[in-house]
Amino acid sequence: MSAAPFPSLKNSFLLAMPGLTDPMFSHSITYMCEHGEEGAMGIVINRPLDLCWRDIFTQLKIRTLDSGDGDQPVLAGGPVQVERGFVLHRPTERVWDNSMKISTEIMLTTSLDIIGALASNEGPPGSLVALGYAGWSEGQLERELADNCWLTLPADQHILFDVPLHLRMRAAASKLGIDLDLMVGTAGHA
Numbered sequence: 001m002s003a004a005p006f007p008s009l010k011n012s013f014l015l016a017m018p019g020l021t022d023p024m025f026s027h028s029i030t031y032m033c034e035h036g037e038e039g040a041m042g043i044v045i046n047r048p049l050d051l052c053w054r055d056i057f058t059q060l061k062i063r064t065l066d067s068g069d070g071d072q073p074v075l076a077g078g079p080v081q082v083e084r085g086f087v088l089h090r091p092t093e094r095v096w097d098n099s100m101k102i103s104t105e106i107m108l109t110t111s112l113d114i115i116g117a118l119a120s121n122e123g124p125p126g127s128l129v130a131l132g133y134a135g136w137s138e139g140q141l142e143r144e145l146a147d148n149c150w151l152t153l154p155a156d157q158h159i160l161f162d163v164p165l166h167l168r169m170r171a172a173a174s175k176l177g178i179d180l181d182l183m184v185g186t187a188g189h190a
Contacts, residue, residue, distance in 0.1 A: 009035040009141070011103040013159070013172050014042065015151040018180075024079050029169045030134055031088060031155055033100070033108050040136040043086055043108075045128065045160060046168045048073035053129055056085065057119045060112070064119040073165065077130030085131055087114050089124040090161065105157040126161035151176065 014030040030042040054070035077086055087109045097111035117123040153176055163171045173180050
């Protein structure tokens with residue numbers, strides 16, 4: 001008898017448990033963009049790099065308007081394809097070259113046209129830019145969940161786009177009724 005399939009975590013948050021010591025994921029919150037039988041993909045949403053949007057615009061030779069958005073931090077989205085950019089954003093009427101609808105409230109775009117729009121203050125409101133993504137092969141995320149590496153909860157666009165980076169993990173944990181300061185780094189199995 002085979003095990004029941006694990007429910008998809010697409011459009012969910014993964015909160016790293018205190019025992020997860022991998023430097024990329026320790027104390028991280030990851031937004032899950034895809035999760036199925038073949039694996040999973042997400043973007044870490046609370047790890048700022050030492051880069052801002054303006055640095056990306058400059059590197060890509062995109063002319064910018066002088067706006068405060070250029071100071072937005074670029075995130076370390078995960079250890080896979082760190083040279084590739086990913087933009088999580090709220091949906092708009094404008095269609096981007098390479099977008100994926102994750103939910104009615106959240107899109108993922110990987111095309112250069114959205115970066116140009118962000119540079120000229122014509123991008124979608126509530127956007128975050130990340131380099132790289134977190135990826136799991138078939139069954140890997142399910143094993144990590146069974147080993148108590150992650151807590152899961154439905155994604156919340158307010159936390160994703162409106163809560164400051166350093167408060168996102170705490171805001172998500174509080175939705176579960178959890179105080180992160182009281183959690184220990186080991187887990188038991190009954």
